Amino acid sequence: MSEIIKTEALVLRKIDYGDTSKIAQFYSRDFGKISAIIKGARSIKSKIGMMIDTMNLLQLVLYRKETREVQIVSQVDLIKHYPRIRDDYEKYKYASAIIELILNLTFENEHSKKIFDGTVRILSLLDASDQNSKLLFVKYFFFFLKEIGYEFQLKHCNICRKDLLAYDEVSFNYETGLMCKKCRKDRFVNFDFDEELFNLLIGLNSKKNNIICKEEDLNLIINILEKFLMYHIHEFKGIKSLKMS
Ligand SMILES: [Zn+2]
Structure with missing residues (x-):
């Protein structure tokens, strides 16, 4: 049995x-990460085909069957796209x-509204604001690690649990x-x-x-x-997009 669902998706x-x-x-x-087929989307006349572009935020209607790996999209509406991100290399x-x-x-069929909302928010900020892109990314990276269960916690020492204070010298191993x-x-x-780096x-x-x-x-x-992630998740080999000079 397939069900008809409506959801926002990046x-x-x-x-x-x-x-x-x-x-x-x-x-x-x-529903978190899903794969879906959009029939007819390659035709040059297809408006839907143009909307299916990386980073676009869409409203999808799809036929979903849990046992199927690829779902079927029946309707697409564009909620938001990010033109400034495309025009600016950083x-x-x-x-x-x-x-x-x-x-x-992230894994198929595991979903987090927090990851979804946090990602939409950061893409909007990258697109619309003039804040340092690298700084925005690092903030997102900490948020993302926490949401996938690898929080980089800063409040206390991971061994004796003593509170770490802003003027402390702290060390780290993976x-x-x-x-x-x-x-x-x-x-x-x-x-x-x-102290400066810890702050x-x-x-x-x-x-x-x-x-x-x-x-x-x-x-x-x-x-x-x-490196922290690579240590804990062996399949993770680093972020390729950041290796582009
Ligand atoms: Zn300690």
Whole structure:
């Protein structure tokens, strides 16, 4: 039995299928990641075909059958597209990195309204605001890690549970996460955060948006988060979109 469902969805990627159709992967608000075929979408006259483009936010009506891998789209309406992201290389690079995280690190039939809403929000911010794209991405990266169960927690030492304070020196290894000065003594350390860098981590995990920081510190944090994920998820090989120069 298939049911007719209506949901908002972001286009993650699309491929041509046969002579006339397209298959797309979506992240939908109510069902998480789904694949669906859009019949007739390759025709140049197809309005629907034009809407099925990466990062577009759509309203979908589809026939859904849980046992089927590819669902069937019956109706598409465009809710929002992000023209400024497409015109600006920096914005595009980080928006692509966000799409890549969702493609690689979420599973079909697992859904999170928080991931969906958070992603729509960050794409709108990237598109409409003049805030630093890299900074917006790093904030999203922390949010995303938390939502997929790999929170980079900053509140207390992961060994003795003592609260970590803004002026503390803290260390980090990929297995344990953050540790206090005392606990790091007899443990393997991948990285030491000085006060300035630790404060930046706290700022990036707060609701504040007007954070002043150096580009190279953001690069460093992205690098640490990627390695942290690679350590815990062996299939994850880093974010390709960020390797484009
Ligand atoms: Zn400790």
